[in-house]
Amino acid sequence: MASTAGVSTATVSRVFSKPHLLRESTVVHVKEVAAQLGYVPHHTAQALSTGRLGTIAVVVPDIANPFFPPVIRAAQGHAYGAGFSTLLGDTDEDPAKEADLLATLEQRTDGIVLVSSRLPEDVVRRHARHRPLVLVNRDITGVARVLVDSAAGVRQAVDHLAELGHQHITYVSGPDSSWSNQQRRSAVLEQSAARGITATVQGAHRPEHDAGRAATAEILASGATAAIAFDDTIAQGILSGMAERGLAIPDDLSVIGCDDILAVNTYPPLTTIRSRISEAGRLAVEMLLQLVENRAEADAGEDDRMEPRHALTSSLIPRATTGPPIRRSRKG
């Protein structure tokens, strides 16, 4: 390539990386020759000499969980726009595999977006100290992170139910270890107290359809006239449980889901709390690329560590599974 164009390899290199250093005619000429020869800078060689891989990784507990694809999609899209490729890691919900994956990806990427990590805080913190890392939905001090603040949406949900006339609602919990679950539960309890209505909590459930279906009996027994579920999957399960009993939605029970996953694709359309999860993916990548930049500069002197913590708001999307409590005022 260099010889064909009659220049040195250094010049060819500069044409593609620092063209402003060269005379414009040189740049044009080399590019022409390159186009004819189909020459493209060798990515791996670039990576080796610059130390920048042009690759990030997105690590999630389970790709098949419908919560994650939008995040991944947005992350990949944004990374691609910035010239980065995206490696995908699936930890299979297993912390050991997650740690393993992190170690492997460490040397193959410029940085990692770690979604809903199950790893202990100090492990994550240690990793973040020497490699660019951004968390999604995990709140660890000292580590860059973007959190989906479902609390706002949950408060709206409670308000919505209170305004419809519900006096007793229940929160159907997700996994205890989940940061989101803790946040949502607290928000339900606090906002209910603020509105002067009763709120109870139904034990921990795995975020699965069957768990929701199984929870139905307990919900009905509690006397609540409305349920806020940890996520849409559980909410759908509750709908199934109600249908099996021949009970009507929302007359016999108002149901609110969370995450707005598929919620509009079922009947009746599920009232849910939409958190802008795809925005979380985009934002996380944005922050990560920022860190990657900073680290490159930090080598040159300044070490301007910041601790960004972005919280994305959420809001209630009222659809057809909520209404005034009609038949089941059994308590009174």
Added chain:
Amino acid sequence: MASTAGVSTATVSRVFSKPHLLRESTVVHVKEVAAQLGYVPHHTAQALSTGRLGTIAVVVPDIANPFFPPVIRAAQGHAYGAGFSTLLGDTDEDPAKEADLLATLEQRTDGIVLVSSRLPEDVVRRHARHRPLVLVNRDITGVARVLVDSAAGVRQAVDHLAELGHQHITYVSGPDSSWSNQQRRSAVLEQSAARGITATVQGAHRPEHDAGRAATAEILASGATAAIAFDDTIAQGILSGMAERGLAIPDDLSVIGCDDILAVNTYPPLTTIRSRISEAGRLAVEMLLQLVENRAEADAGEDDRMEPRHALTSSLIPRATTGPPIRRSRKG
């Protein structure tokens, strides 16, 4: 590293790549030193000198479409097991972006799994000629591919309906350009003819909930007592459309979906055709790695081009949305 262990860099290299060439004591010693120093072979440097990147890519039209995550998940898992990382590409259903992505990934991966490609045959074929490539759900002669043969499941579905007593069924089409759709439609028509029942087809629909809902009127007007939908999303839409009209499933209409995506997570649980799509992901990666190997050997002489074409079977999963035609025998 080399100096600390008192050996040459060549020896260090051999310890990690061709240990059988060395005295065992040397291997042990170097590995010990490496462990102490936390030394790990530099992945990019290895890639540069060997030409093997240890990375494959999986390219899909839309990660958020629930059909793909299981494929991706299986592909990633299998690749990881073989020591390969997985790059993810989302073409956003756009052929131009797909072509662009392919060009970019070409130099960053050892091979590509291309799922449900929208590219013209010759473009794909050209790409496959000089780089390892495996297609999923696209049938192009001369290119390695794994196909989900939904025809078998569709035939079972038709049989199932015929046995329940349905005399007139309808197929609710997906996108015309989809290979799967063509396959499914033909299977419905052929098997219906074989069973001596009437089958009609409802025009092309995008694989979306609303499309299914909108199709409901047409379905009812057709006089069919059962519908087989291109996919579960459309099927769910039909369920919504029926519910909106106050009609009962399966009494007023039997509905069968396809792909077994989320089908069990709704109420009533959807009768559907399960194709082992995650197996498709695994198999595609297996074939791809095979091609990668072969190519490495081919350089050394033999060029043993094969043309593998794997078809995975499918089968009907009867659940609650199918039953005998009860009320709507309006035709008679």
Added chain:
DNA sequence: TACTGTCGTGCAACCGGTTACACGTCAAGA
């Protein structure tokens, strides 16, 4: 004892770029 082959390891070139430094050219300023 001399000869040959095997084994284990080192030397150095190479993968394909990047970049610090040096050099030559040319125009502006003294």
Added chain:
DNA sequence: TCTTGACGTGTAACCGGTTGCACGACAGTA
């Protein structure tokens, strides 16, 4: 006319491994 500096480009070392070839040691064979 000589100096000075900006500009454009080449030289060569370097990124961190891999690998063909060579070499020394040692064992087996004649």
